Amino acid sequence: MTANLQQSMLEAIETELKRQVSRLDQPHTKPFHEMLMYHMGWTGEGAGAQAAGKRIRPLLTLLSVASVFDGNKEKKSNNMNWLHAVSIAASIELVHNFSLVHDDIQDNSELRRGRKTAWVKWGAPMAINVGDALFVIANQAALDLKEHYPADMVVRAASILNGCCLELTQGQYMDMSYEERTDLVIDDYWPMIGGKTSALLSACTQIGALIGYAQDEKIELYRLFGYHLGLAFQVQDDILGIWGDEALTGKSAASDLVEGKNSLPVLFGLEKNAEFAKGWRQGPILPNEVGAVAKLLETEGSKAYAEMKSEEETQKALGYLQQANPQGEAGAAILGLANMLLKRKQ
Numbered sequence: 425m426t427a428n429l430q431q432s433m434l435e436a437i438e439t440e441l442k443r444q445v446s447r448l449d450q451p452h453t454k455p456f457h458e459m460l461m462y463h464m465g466w467t468g469e470g471a472g473a474q475a476a477g478k479r480i481r482p483l484l485t486l487l488s489v490a491s492v493f494d495g496n497k498e499k500k501s502n503n504m505n506w507l508h509a510v511s512i513a514a515s516i517e518l519v520h521n522f523s524l525v526h527d528d529i530q531d532n533s534e535l536r537r538g539r540k541t542a543w544v545k546w547g548a549p550m551a552i553n554v555g556d557a558l559f560v561i562a563n564q565a566a567l568d569l570k571e572h573y574p575a576d577m578v579v580r581a582a583s584i585l586n587g588c589c590l591e592l593t594q595g596q597y598m599d600m601s602y603e604e605r606t607d608l609v610i611d612d613y614w615p616m617i618g619g620k621t622s623a624l625l626s627a628c629t630q631i632g633a634l635i636g637y638a639q640d641e642k643i644e645l646y647r648l649f650g651y652h653l654g655l656a657f658q659v660q661d662d663i664l665g666i667w668g669d670e671a672l673t674g675k676s677a678a679s680d681l682v683e684g685k686n687s688l689p690v691l692f693g694l695e696k697n698a699e700f701a702k703g704w705r706q707g708p709i710l711p712n713e714v715g716a717v718a719k720l721l722e723t724e725g726s727k728a729y730a731e732m733k734s735e736e737e738t739q740k741a742l743g744y745l746q747q748a749n750p751q752g753e754a755g756a757a758i759l760g761l762a763n764m765l766l767k768r769k770q
Contacts, residue, residue, distance in 0.1 A: 488632025491750030595619025622654030
């Protein structure tokens with residue numbers, strides 16, 4: 425049954441995303457609308473499920489809503505369910521995608537999920553506008569909650585989402601500014617990914633619990649679950665950014681090392697101050713050196729350390745989830761999703 429629930433949610437999310445993006449499907453902006461459709465994975469070469477991504481964030485949002493509803497007997501008699509929350513789930517996915525469009529420009533990434541990025545296809549100025557449109561539509565989608573929820577709850581959900589967006593920019597600032605620094609330590613890493621990755625995942629679970637009519641204590645437990653899941657997810661992404669299979673990830677495994685990203689494995693290697701650190705400080709890594717550098721990092725223990733930290737953060741996340749006591753089919757699905765994220769290969 426759990427797979428059926430998730431499939432129903434994913435179908436509803438996709439329908440809602442297309443409805444929201446269709447705001448630009450007007451006579452004079454059809455090519456603009458097509459740009460958003462392409463980035464979302466629906467049109468163009470290679471369109472399909474892989475190009476669209478897994479929609480983890482909106483799914484996590486709806487599962488959070490449903491897992492609270494299942495245990496909230498006072499609200500079960502109301503004609504309300506996770507379908508009423510699909511607009512905020514779509515909003516969160518649109519925020520995620522706006523950040524991806526801008527990240528690709530800032531990181532000079534030519535591929536996203538195995539396809540040309542928006543800026544490669546249409547130029548950076550137009551791609552910036554695509555990202556801006558996704559951001560605005562995300563805010564419009566969030567306000568669509570007013571059709572099913574009281575005004576104070578809509579405002580609170582929108583406030584959480586907008587606070588998250590500010591944290592995203594803070595995390596991105598740190599990520600980019602760190603590339604120019606040579607004095608970073610592992611303690612500098614956690615605030616950066618707290619904004620860049622955990623902010624949005626914690627917004628998913630926090631907002632989901634809120635509009636599932638959970639009490640404040642439980643909402644906070646859901647938030648902490650999402651936050652620590654985000655930390656584990658980003659550490660796993662760092663691992664894939666160096667040792668991942670490019671055919672699975674759709675991104676070059678060389679990019680993180682060539683671009684000088686101070687990911688967790690790199691910072692561990694720098695603090696170890698051995699052969700990797702010496703080479704890293706001598707200058708940029710060239711594409712033909714990536715294999716040897718990655719192997720050196722693994723030999724010095726960076727990969728094992730990052731895997732250990734990812735596991736630690738996942739166990740923290742699962743601890744908060746257990747305290748929140750999600751109910752029913754959706755509760756079981758959240759647990760399964762969290763475990764899947766740690767074991768992902770792409």
